[in-house]
Amino acid sequence: MECPICGSDNITVLKSKETSAKSKHINDYLLRCNECEHVFKDRVTQKNPISCRLIVSENENSKKTSINLYPDEVLKCGEVLLADDGQVKVNSIETREGRRDSALVSDIKTIWATSLEIPARIGLSIDFGGKVKSYKLDLNRDFEINTNDIIRIEDYTLKVHIIKTGSKKLSTGSARADVIKRVYTKPIDLKTYDYNLTDNIVQINFKDDYY
Numbered sequence: 001m002e003c004p005i006c007g008s009d010n011i012t013v014l015k016s017k018e019t020s021a022k023s024k025h026i027n028d029y030l031l032r033c034n035e036c037e038h039v040f041k042d043r044v045t046q047k048n049p050i051s052c053r054l055i056v057s058e059n060e061n062s063k064k065t066s067i068n069l070y071p072d073e074v075l076k077c078g079e080v081l082l083a084d085d086g087q088v089k090v091n092s093i094e095t096r097e098g099r100r101d102s103a104l105v106s107d108i109k110t111i112w113a114t115s116l117e118i119p120a121r122i123g124l125s126i127d128f129g130g131k132v133k134s135y136k137l138d139l140n141r142d143f144e145i146n147t148n149d150i151i152r153i154e155d156y157t158l159k160v161h162i163i164k165t166g167s168k169k170l171s172t173g174s175a176r177a178d179v180i181k182r183v184y185t186k187p188i189d190l191k192t193y194d195y196n197l198t199d200n201i202v203q204i205n206f207k208d209d210y211y
Ligand SMILES: [Zn+2]
Pocket: 003, 004, 005, 006, 007, 008, 033, 034, 035, 036, 037, 038
């Protein structure tokens, strides 16, 4: 809001009043400019929120729900929304014209999102020189794994070689569990380790080849 006389945005709200009409929300303000002391009225009108279809994935499961959003706001992929069951991150937005990276809320058909209230599920592979043992692990979303970390799992001590995230393969550096897809490790002959992830195992697979 700006002063209509001097154009300053250094404004004090003297009074405000909210009115809810059928499809909109009206805020009336009595304002004073701190530069020229002019007192004036202003009105901000916002359309009432509308219900959008929301599909939240929690690992293998997905749940249909809905969320109320303002129709004249723009929603972008990557944004975090507060849904009924907690925070979700928007992965994909479907409009009548197809999938979009961002869209006006009133154009949205369905929002696809991932729950941020559940642990991150990552894969971990142990390369036994041809045979691969593979795990699914649930980790805190902000748990950080570095290349060269020494991990204990069951009776194995492992060294991290490669961390694969959604967008790249890291042979040096680190990543948070919520972006990691899979960690590639090799067994090493050590008794000490940085951390033990045995309690985080949710699934184990043995395979005779790489994948
Ligand atoms: Zn002014």
